[in-house]
Amino acid sequence: xxxxxxxxxxxxxxxxxxxxxxxxxxxxxxxxxxxxxxxxxxxxxxxxxxxxxxxxxxxxxxxxxxxxxxxxxxxxxxxxxxxxxxxxxxxxxxxxxxxxxxxxxxxxxxxxxxxxxxxxxxxxxxxxxxxxxxxxxxxxxxxxxxxxxxxxxxxxxxxxxxxxxxxxxxxxxxxxxxxxxxxxxxxxxxxxxxxxxxxxxxxxxxxxxxxxxxxx
Amino acid sequence: xxxxxxxxxxxxxxxxxxxxxxxxxxxxxxxxxxxxxxxxxxxxxxxxxxxxxxxxxxxxxxxxxxxxxxxxxxxxxxxxxxxxxxxxxxxxxxxxxxxxxxxxxxxxxxxxxxxxxxxxxxxxxxxxxxxxxxxxxxxxxxxxxxxxxxxxxxxxxxxxxxxxxxxxxxxxxxxxxxxxxxxxxxxxxxxxxxxxxxxxxxxxxxxxxxxxxxxx
Amino acid sequence: xxxxxxxxxxxxxxxxxxxxxxxxxxxxxxxxxxxxxxxxxxxxxxxxxxxxxxxxxxxxxxxxxxxxxxxxxxxxxxxxxxxxxxxxxxxxxxxxxxxxxxxxxxxxxxxxxxxxxxxxxxxxxxxxxxxxxxxxxxxxxxxxxxxxxxxxxxxxxxxxxxxxxxxxxxxxxxxxxxxxxxxxxxxxxxxxxxxxxxxxxxxxxxxxxxxxxxxx
Amino acid sequence: xxxxxxxxxxxxxxxxxxxxxxxxxxxxxxxxxxxxxxxxxxxxxxxxxxxxxxxxxxxxxxxxxxxxxxxxxxxxxxxxxxxxxxxxxxxxxxxxxxxxxxxxxxxxxxxxxxxxxxxxxxxxxxxxxxxxxxxxxxxxxxxxxxxxxxxxxxxxxxxxxxxxxxxxxxxxxxxxxxxxxxxxxxxxxxxxxxxxxxxxxxxxxxxxxxxxxxxx
DNA sequence: AATGAATGAGTATTCATTCAT
DNA sequence: CATGAATGAATACTCATTCAT
Numbered sequence: 001x002x003x004x005x006x007x008x009x010x011x012x013x014x015x016x017x018x019x020x021x022x023x024x025x026x027x028x029x030x031x032x033x034x035x036x037x038x039x040x041x042x043x044x045x046x047x048x049x050x051x052x053x054x055x056x057x058x059x060x061x062x063x064x065x066x067x068x069x070x071x072x073x074x075x076x077x078x079x080x081x082x083x084x085x086x087x088x089x090x091x092x093x094x095x096x097x098x099x100x101x102x103x104x105x106x107x108x109x110x111x112x113x114x115x116x117x118x119x120x121x122x123x124x125x126x127x128x129x130x131x132x133x134x135x136x137x138x139x140x141x142x143x144x145x146x147x148x149x150x151x152x153x154x155x156x157x158x159x160x161x162x163x164x165x166x167x168x169x170x171x172x173x174x175x176x177x178x179x180x181x182x183x184x185x186x187x188x189x190x191x192x193x194x195x196x197x198x199x200x201x202x203x204x205x206x207x208x209x210x211x212x213x214x215x216x
Numbered sequence: 217x218x219x220x221x222x223x224x225x226x227x228x229x230x231x232x233x234x235x236x237x238x239x240x241x242x243x244x245x246x247x248x249x250x251x252x253x254x255x256x257x258x259x260x261x262x263x264x265x266x267x268x269x270x271x272x273x274x275x276x277x278x279x280x281x282x283x284x285x286x287x288x289x290x291x292x293x294x295x296x297x298x299x300x301x302x303x304x305x306x307x308x309x310x311x312x313x314x315x316x317x318x319x320x321x322x323x324x325x326x327x328x329x330x331x332x333x334x335x336x337x338x339x340x341x342x343x344x345x346x347x348x349x350x351x352x353x354x355x356x357x358x359x360x361x362x363x364x365x366x367x368x369x370x371x372x373x374x375x376x377x378x379x380x381x382x383x384x385x386x387x388x389x390x391x392x393x394x395x396x397x398x399x400x401x402x403x404x405x406x407x408x409x410x411x412x413x414x415x416x417x418x419x420x421x422x423x424x425x426x427x428x429x430x431x432x
Numbered sequence: 433x434x435x436x437x438x439x440x441x442x443x444x445x446x447x448x449x450x451x452x453x454x455x456x457x458x459x460x461x462x463x464x465x466x467x468x469x470x471x472x473x474x475x476x477x478x479x480x481x482x483x484x485x486x487x488x489x490x491x492x493x494x495x496x497x498x499x500x501x502x503x504x505x506x507x508x509x510x511x512x513x514x515x516x517x518x519x520x521x522x523x524x525x526x527x528x529x530x531x532x533x534x535x536x537x538x539x540x541x542x543x544x545x546x547x548x549x550x551x552x553x554x555x556x557x558x559x560x561x562x563x564x565x566x567x568x569x570x571x572x573x574x575x576x577x578x579x580x581x582x583x584x585x586x587x588x589x590x591x592x593x594x595x596x597x598x599x600x601x602x603x604x605x606x607x608x609x610x611x612x613x614x615x616x617x618x619x620x621x622x623x624x625x626x627x628x629x630x631x632x633x634x635x636x637x638x639x640x641x642x643x644x645x646x647x648x
Numbered sequence: 649x650x651x652x653x654x655x656x657x658x659x660x661x662x663x664x665x666x667x668x669x670x671x672x673x674x675x676x677x678x679x680x681x682x683x684x685x686x687x688x689x690x691x692x693x694x695x696x697x698x699x700x701x702x703x704x705x706x707x708x709x710x711x712x713x714x715x716x717x718x719x720x721x722x723x724x725x726x727x728x729x730x731x732x733x734x735x736x737x738x739x740x741x742x743x744x745x746x747x748x749x750x751x752x753x754x755x756x757x758x759x760x761x762x763x764x765x766x767x768x769x770x771x772x773x774x775x776x777x778x779x780x781x782x783x784x785x786x787x788x789x790x791x792x793x794x795x796x797x798x799x800x801x802x803x804x805x806x807x808x809x810x811x812x813x814x815x816x817x818x819x820x821x822x823x824x825x826x827x828x829x830x831x832x833x834x835x836x837x838x839x840x841x842x843x844x845x846x847x848x849x850x851x852x853x854x855x856x857x858x859x860x861x862x863x864x
Numbered sequence: 865a866a867t868g869a870a871t872g873a874g875t876a877t878t879c880a881t882t883c884a885t
Numbered sequence: 886c887a888t889g890a891a892t893g894a895a896t897a898c899t900c901a902t903t904c905a906t
Contacts, residue, residue, distance in 0.1 A: 166420070
C-alpha cells in the first residue's frame, strides 16, 4: 500500500474476529453508566466506532447484546481463580487476605466489576440472566470464601463460625467497593483508596475470624 | 355528596394531600424493579390506580417524579435516627449493635431500602441527585458509624483504628443486604434471613473493633 | 363555542368510536395500491389525518391492522347477499344475471373489491388469513353460484353440467374485473366499461348453461 | 480446466451467461410468493446460491432486477405463440380450444404465470412497467382471442358478438387459474385440477360463441 | 381535579447498497 | 468475478407529554 493510500481513511475496515469483543466492551461501559434501557444502540455503535447496523451483524438484539456482555469473560476468570485458591499452602488468615486482594486485582478493579453493578441494577428486567449470574458467579465466588473459612476452622486457626452468612459478610465490603466505583464514584463524590480500604477490611475480617488465643 | 354515598364508596374518598405520596410510592416500587428508563408512566399510573394525566397534576415530569421519590422520606428518617444515637448511654459495642439493628428496622427492611438500590443504579443518569443523596444520606449515615467508633476508641473500648474507611466497612454488609433484597432476591434466588445475617455481622464487627484484652 | 373559537384548529379531536373504521379505510386504500410491505404506517396515518401514534391506540401492529382491514365488512356483506339469493323466485337464467349484477353492485364496484386483490397479492405472507378468507368469502361466494346452477339443472332449464369447476368459471370474469380495476386500471391503461362487460359475460354464460332446445 | 475436473464439479461450471437467468429465476419465485417489497435480496441470493454482492454484478438495483424478471421470457413466448395461431387450419371452435390449451401449457402452468400475479400485485408500484406489460403481453394475448373469434364470426361458425369485452371474458377463467395457483393454492386451500377446469371452460365458451343452429 | 385520546420525537431494527479484499 | 462486512437511510413501534373534555 502506498503512503498516499494509507492516509486515505477507509470507509470501513474488516475486523470480523475482533469486533464482538470491541462491541461488547463499548456496550458494557454504557450499560454500566446508564443502565440497559437508558443506553442507546446509536451510542454503543459510536463508542465502538462502527455504524448501528454493524451491531446487528454480531448480536440479534439489544437484549442479546446485554446477555453477551454479562456472560462473556466472567466465568473464565472465576475458574482460574478457583484453581489458584485451591493450591494455596500458607495460613488461613493469609489465604483470606490473598482472596480479597486477588479478587480485587482480577475483577474488582477491572471493567468486569461493572457487570456486578449492572446485574444488580437490571436483575428485575433480566430474571433468567440474573439466575445464571447468581449460579455461575455469586455462588462460586462465595464458595471460595466458604472454603477458606472452613479451612481455617478445621486447622483451629479460626473460631467455629456459621458458614451460611459469614461468606456474604466477608465479601460485602469488596462488593460495595466494586459497586461504589461504578456508581457514586463516577459522579465525582468522595473517592475511595481501594488498597487502604481493603487493608482495613482484611484486618478487621481476620480479627473477626481468629480463634481466641487467651485460652491457650 | 350524601353521607350514604360516602359510606358506600370510601375508596374514592381520597384527599388531595395523600395523592403525591401514593403516586411516589407506586413509582418507587417500579423504579426499583425496572430502573428509571425501564419504567413506564402508564404502569406507574396503573399501579397507583389513577390515569396517566393525573401524574402531571403533581409532578412536572418523569425526572421530577424520580427526584421526589428519592428526596421524600429519606432525610426525615435520618434526622430522627441521628438524635436517637446521640442520646445512647450504654457500651460502644452495644451502640454498634443498636445502630445496625435500628438501621435495618427503620430503613433496610422498608421500601426506602429500594431507594438505595435505585440511586446506585441511576447515579450515572442523575448526577446532581446522586450528589444530593451522597451528602444528605450517605455521609450522614456514615457519620453515625464514625461517631460510634470514635466513642469506643475514646473510652478505650475499641482499639485505635483509622476512621476513613472503617465506617464504610461496618456499613457494607447492611447495605449489601438492602441491595440484595431489592435485586437478586426478587427473582427467586437464594433467600436471606436478615436477623441471623445481621447477628453474624455485628458479632464479627465487634470482635474486629474491640481492643486487645490479652495485655490486661 | 364562539365563532372565533371555531376557527381555531384543534390540535386533535376525540373520535374514539369512528376512528377504527377511518383508519382501516385509509389503510385499505394504501394496502391495495402498494401492497402490505410497501405501505408505510406514516402514510396510512397521514391519509387518515392522524398521527402515527394514534394507529397504535387501535391496532396492535401493522399485521393486526392488515387483518382487521380484511376481516371487517366482508363477511357481513356476504350474509346479506346469501339471504337475497335464497329468496329469489324467477328463472334460473335471470337468477344468474341477478347474481352477477348484485355481486358487482354490492362488492365489485366498492372499495371492498380491493380486499380481493389484496388477499391474492398477500396470500403468501398471511397464510392463516388467506385460509380464513378462503373459507369465509371464496367458498361462500362460489356456493351462491353452485346453488343457482343446481337450481337451473333441477328445473331442466340448464343442461347437466359438473359443479366442481363451473362456479369458478362463472365467477372468474367478475373477479377479473374486480382485480383489473384495482391494478392495471389504476395506472391509466385501457379502461373497462363494467356494465357492458358484465352484460356480455352473462349473455355468454347463460348460453353456455342453457339446456339444448333443438330436441323440443 | 481438465476434463476430469469438469466431471467432478459440474455444479461450479457455470457460464457467466447463465447467471442472470438463474438469479432472475430465483428472484421470480420470491417476488411471486412475497411481493416486491416483501422480498429480501439476501433471500434471493441465498436461493440462487450466490452472495448478495453478486446480484449487483448483474443488476443495478432491486428495481432493475424486478424489471428484468418481468421483461425476460414473456415476450419471446408470445411471439412464438402468435405465429402458431396464425397458421392454424381447423375449425374456429377447435382453434379456441387450442388457444386455451396452449396458453395453459406454455405459460399458465409454468413459472411465467407467476409474473402475471406479480404484475397485478405490483402494478401500483411500477406503473411504467405495468404499461409495458399491458402493451406487450396483455394486449397481444387478448389479440389472439380477438383474432380467433373474428375468424369464427367471419366463417359463420360463431354468432356475431362484440369484440371489445368478449376476449377478456374468454381469457378470464384461464387467468384466474394462473393467479389462483400462485396465491391461494400455495397456502394449502382447495386444489384445482387444471385440465378438468379448462375442459369445462372451453366447453362453456364454445357453446357461448357458436351461432344458433336451429335456424338453419 | 381527573381523564384518556392524541401527539410526535425518539429508538430498535431492517435491508438495499457499497466496496476492500 | 465473487464475496460478505460495513453502512445508513428508512420504518415499525414506544412512550413522555399535552390538552379538550
